[in-house]
Amino acid sequence: MSLLTVTNLEKAYASPEGSQSRIINVPHFEMDAGKQIALRGSSGAGKTTFLNLIAGILQADRGHIVVAGEEMTGLGESERDRLRAHYIGYIFQTFNLLAGYTALENVMLGMMFGTGIDTNFARHLLERVGLGDRMQYRPSQLSVGQQQRVAVARAIANRPRLVLADEPTGNLDYHHANEAVTLIREICHENSAALLIVSHDSEVLGQFEEAKDFAQVNCV
Amino acid sequence: MKKRIGLLFIVQRSLRQHALSTLITTLSIALGTGLVMAVIAIRAQSVSAFTGGPIGFDAVLGARGSPLQLVLNTVFHLETSPGNIPWTMYQAVQSDPRVELAIPYALGDNYYGFRIVGTTTALFTEFEYRKGVRFRTEGDGRFFDPDRQEAVIGSFAAQKLGLKVGDTFKPYHGLVFDESMQHDEQYTVVGVLEPTNSPSDRVIWIPIEGVYRLEGHVLRGSGEEYIARPGQEIPDVHKEVSAVMLKFRNPQIGFMMDATINKQGKVATLAWPIGAVMAGLFDKIGWMNQILALVSYLVVLVAAGSILASIYNSINERRREFAILRSLGARRKTVFTVIVLEAASIAAFGVIIGFIVYGAIFTSASAIVRAQTGIVLDLLQFQPVFVVAPICIILLGVVAGVVPAFKAYQTDVATNLTPIS
Ligand SMILES: Nc1ncnc2c1ncn2[C@@H]1O[C@H](COP(=O)(O)OP(=O)(O)OP(=O)(O)O)[C@@H](O)[C@H]1O
Numbered sequence: 153m154s155l156l157t158v159t160n161l162e163k164a165y166a167s168p169e170g171s172q173s174r175i176i177n178v179p180h181f182e183m184d185a186g187k188q189i190a191l192r193g194s195s196g197a198g199k200t201t202f203l204n205l206i207a208g209i210l211q212a213d214r215g216h217i218v219v220a221g222e223e224m225t226g227l228g229e230s231e232r233d234r235l236r237a238h239y240i241g242y243i244f245q246t247f248n249l250l251a252g253y254t255a256l257e258n259v260m261l262g263m264m265f266g267t268g269i270d271t272n273f274a275r276h277l278l279e280r281v282g283l284g285d286r287m288q289y290r291p292s293q294l295s296v297g298q299q300q301r302v303a304v305a306r307a308i309a310n311r312p313r314l315v316l317a318d319e320p321t322g323n324l325d326y327h328h329a330n331e332a333v334t335l336i337r338e339i340c341h342e343n344s345a346a347l348l349i350v351s352h353d354s355e356v357l358g359q360f361e362e363a364k365d366f367a368q369v370n371c372v
Numbered sequence: 373m374k375k376r377i378g379l380l381f382i383v384q385r386s387l388r389q390h391a392l393s394t395l396i397t398t399l400s401i402a403l404g405t406g407l408v409m410a411v412i413a414i415r416a417q418s419v420s421a422f423t424g425g426p427i428g429f430d431a432v433l434g435a436r437g438s439p440l441q442l443v444l445n446t447v448f449h450l451e452t453s454p455g456n457i458p459w460t461m462y463q464a465v466q467s468d469p470r471v472e473l474a475i476p477y478a479l480g481d482n483y484y485g486f487r488i489v490g491t492t493t494a495l496f497t498e499f500e501y502r503k504g505v506r507f508r509t510e511g512d513g514r515f516f517d518p519d520r521q522e523a524v525i526g527s528f529a530a531q532k533l534g535l536k537v538g539d540t541f542k543p544y545h546g547l548v549f550d551e552s553m554q555h556d557e558q559y560t561v562v563g564v565l566e567p568t569n570s571p572s573d574r575v576i577w578i579p580i581e582g583v584y585r586l587e588g589h590v591l592r593g594s595g596e597e598y599i600a601r602p603g604q605e606i607p608d609v610h611k612e613v614s615a616v617m618l619k620f621r622n623p624q625i626g627f628m629m630d631a632t633i634n635k636q637g638k639v640a641t642l643a644w645p646i647g648a649v650m651a652g653l654f655d656k657i658g659w660m661n662q663i664l665a666l667v668s669y670l671v672v673l674v675a676a677g678s679i680l681a682s683i684y685n686s687i688n689e690r691r692r693e694f695a696i697l698r699s700l701g702a703r704r705k706t707v708f709t710v711i712v713l714e715a716a717s718i719a720a721f722g723v724i725i726g727f728i729v730y731g732a733i734f735t736s737a738s739a740i741v742r743a744q745t746g747i748v749l750d751l752l753q754f755q756p757v758f759v760v761a762p763i764c765i766i767l768l769g770v771v772a773g774v775v776p777a778f779k780a781y782q783t784d785v786a787t788n789l790t791p792i793s
């Protein structure tokens with residue numbers, strides 16, 4: 153069964169001059185449960201916008217997004233928040249950890265608005281990403297790679313059906329980037345979450361059997 | 373339930389992250405709360421203590437003049453004496469069947485500022501300062517012998533003067549202490565009274581006869597001057613008293629005596645009822661209390677304003693935090709709730725510390741009231757303001773939180789997720 157179906161999705165931004173510039177026009181995009189897909193696209197192509205639309209953070213102008221059988225477009229904002237909390241985990245390029253909280257607490261915050269806090273699972277996830285001895289560290293006390301692994305653990309904390317990863321390795325060097333992507337893929341697989349990753353890093357994308365050019369998906 | 377705990381966790385964390393402004397706003401709320409509660413509680417307790425406290429008398433009969441001065445002078449042992457009335461007036465009211473109790477006071481001397489009041493033993497044997505409660509001496513003390521130079525001392529005066537049974541002292545002339553005015557007569561302390569938490573605690577009681585016989589005292593009870601001589605009995609006509617403290621058999625008698633003494637008579641004043649006379653005083657100085665109350669309300673308002681301002685100012689730097697929480701599935705109203713809860717928690721902590729501030733203000737104020745009047749205000753006596761003020765102030769905190777909460781509520785997720793903004 154299809155986990156994510158996108159049809160005729162359109163999104164335009166108002167440019168500073170006032171005219172509307174269309175960034176997203178996706179006639180059809182589909183993903184099955186548990187699948188892992190990589191999208192390659194150049195900077196400014198609209199990859200982040202696309203993921204934000206799927207996550208319900210942005211409201212589409214037109215078209216349909218169906219996640220786990222629930223039609224997202226047309227829903228009110230707080231309903232989209234609920235869907236995001238329950239079905240989607242998001243890994244950001246800049247990680248977006250909360251500075252005032254420890255690694256463990258950051259993972260727990262990822263659970264708070266969805267399935268609810270499960271401290272044992274949070275610990276398990278941090279151990280899984282190799283941070284068993286860093287749970288009480290704050291983001292500022294962690295290396296960039298370690299922060300990224302906290303972000304990975306947090307994205308999976310809510311047992312999502314779909315993990316969105318936006319340039320998750322952008323801040324890492326080549327060696328660590330590959331390692332990180334491997335970890336993301338494994339952890340998604342272990343938790344039966346599908347993974348949609350966007351990047352412009354061909355090396356990273358090489359790992360995926362299914363890697364598409366974002367330009368083919370997005371026909372602007 | 374889990375979610376509520378989670379929200380409080382976020383609230384607690386961000387209060388800690390802004391520890392300094394949290395501390396300052398909490399303390400300002402505490403100050404406001406303490407002030408409001410202290411001003412209102414002290415007023416309520418002093419009004420009830422001064423108008424209906426442990427007074428024990430219904431009325432005071434004294435020289436023609438201000439009833440308020442008469443009451444302050446005799447019941448509260450403050451102020452100067454408006455003058456004397458002849459002993460015969462005392463005898464008249466004392467034999468009046470409508471009068472349950474009449475006790476004469478003769479004032480005019482002090483010992484280191486504590487007043488010496490000449491009176492009869494009826495004060496100890498018949499007078500009840502509180503219903504069913506008479507003066508009692510501590511330990512092995514006793515009441516004075518009306519024919520001797522003996523004194524019974526109120527507990528506060530005894531404590532301050534360091535006088536105990538067996539000690540002797542020489543009174544000073546006048547109601548205000550003046551070193552050069554010491555009498556030669558020596559009095560022996562025979563009893564120290566148990567605390568009554570009333571103005572009597574600040575008084576030194578001696579036999580009224582003793583006041584007449586203090587050297588230099590001139591008696592004008594008959595209109596002519598008379599000076600008592602040792603060993604020689606003083607004729608009643610010459611005796612005079614500063615006031616007669618009265619207790620009536622029933623309240624109607626007050627009306628009757630008020631009519632005969634105050635309205636028809638010209639020589640004396642009946643201060644009755646004592647509570648109403650004092651209530652008049654509080655009405656006169658009521659504006660002062662209103663100003664104090666107003667100031668304390670303003671402090672609360674400023675404190676609530678500082679909650680609003682400090683949280684409001686922190687919203688911009690926290691936009692990314694809100695966006696991240698939103699990206700994790702938090703709703704707009706969750707963010708709104710977090711901010712309102714932050715403001716409410718500051719107000720709530722402030723209120724809790726406010727009780728300590730109240731205790732501090734009340735304790736120092738009541739120490740002053742006690743030293744000045746002998747009346748003891750009770751820190752722990754319940755006042756409705758202890759419930760009303762905290763509720764109102766916490767609600768005010770919630771209101772103060774709404775403005776910054778609305779600003780946080782408007783935070784856009786997508787544009788605030790990137791670190792640039
Ligand atoms: N809020 C906005 N208002 C107007 N234009 C926007 C806004 N957000 C993004 N854009 C424009 O949309 C385009 C796509 O942006 P987006 O962030 O989706 O690109 P991207 O593919 O993720 O790029 P990168 O790989 O650099 O992250 C850009 O040209 C950008 O200028």
Ligand SMILES: [Mg+2]
Pocket residue numbers: 199200201318319
């Ligand atoms: Mg991007």
